[in-house]
Amino acid sequence: MNIFITGSSGFIGSHLKEYLLGHHHDTLFIPSSKELDLSDEKAVDRYILENKIDVIVHTANRGGGRDTADMKNVTEYNLRIFFNIAKHEKNVKKIISFGSGAEYSKQKPIIEAKEDDYLQALPLDEYGFYKSITSHFIEKSENIVQLRIFGAYGEYENYRYKFISNAIVKNLLHLPITINKNVYFDYIYSDDLVKIIDFFIYNDTKEKIYNVTTGTKVDLITLANLVNEVGDFYSDIRVIHEGLNNEYTSNNERLLKEFGDFQFTSHKNAIAKMRCYFQENLDKLDIQTIKEDPYLKAIDTMWKGK
Template identity: 35%
Template structure:
């Protein structure tokens, strides 16, 4: 008899990560991709009943409340509470599923203490000052005390379904293709990961039992925004202006 397909719940179904993962994860998983309209993570009773009913092997928690994008209507004052409520409403039901993967951020380290090549040991050297980083920091503190919740800490992910209006790599690619000036407001150095590579890593975490609760998920090499913009302009072979407002590297 063939082994049963692993049942995977993906939250935040309308977002970039959920859409990208659901398109790329193979057919040997049974996927349930839920947006807020189908499964409200703030509804404690609905969520508890849903998880107990379906008995997922894996929960991939991508839902997040982020007030950083310029075109968002989210309230910056609600970032901390909103992210923690969604996370802990899932975490309190951890006996109803096999394991949960969620995506942390380099902001957990506290932006003021950022340096090159930060490994997992940099965690908790500083408490983040911003609500988004602090929410992820608290999630990690909790996950480290469990045996089935794992933080895949991301530093920069890009892919075709990303929002080109404000995500850097998608934005500069779109501008180059359209023949528009490529703009770098503030130079920075980021370790970017292509979503295809992230999917392979997520598959490994689905199919294996990790030793630790927290992993930095990256390529191990950072690129400056200005350098990437020049490469994109060269690869597309278009004659567009490159406008850089601030060349110094910002944390």
């Protein structure tokens, strides 16, 4: 089977590529952005048809993080590459796309949201709006599945801006862990995420949209304490603003109906594995940015929308 992974050098794409190469013997097509411009419709057409692609896993997109809070034209760019891929749903066996909890509109609390709850309000931010549009389209499609992620973490993520890896690196450097405002998330570890994607590649499923989450909420202070627990240094945990930010959690019953019993990695075990990875690569990291932490307050704009 010929599998085309867009965004194969990104966080999800990198983990998925590594997992598939280690567990299957299919042919992976993983062009870089220099090799294939996904915004070029004719180039995408040629690539998919000439390589006789069977399955497309579309992980490529821009925006959605603290490091991209000021990015312009997020909606137009992402929709253009999405539809350049989606137009080929009849030419391939399956397309797997990725949604976001941001589709539920982050200006309000998102609490144990079910898949259809995104229909209740349109997001104010560009990234959430873009993801919401793709879900509306996919619901009427024939051959596309949307895997909606609320918070994925793991090795290879951008440790400068992503909370869990950032906290781990700060702990390794004997620095305090700073939280702008505590909040409950529904995080899923990368090892679990790629196993779930693998299932969707090789199996037929009943629904068009799935919350790909653990279905269990965890707050940032608890995660910071776990970082201290698995380390050999106790970082001071500093919270700038009291109280809780808008919750960001989901219901994953639909996913579990497909899998039956899926054993998610505990956050403690995942953080311990990540600590080993970052410790081994500590001399390659951007330590100065970690110390300055310039993007800490950027999280505020992400929760306020426009």
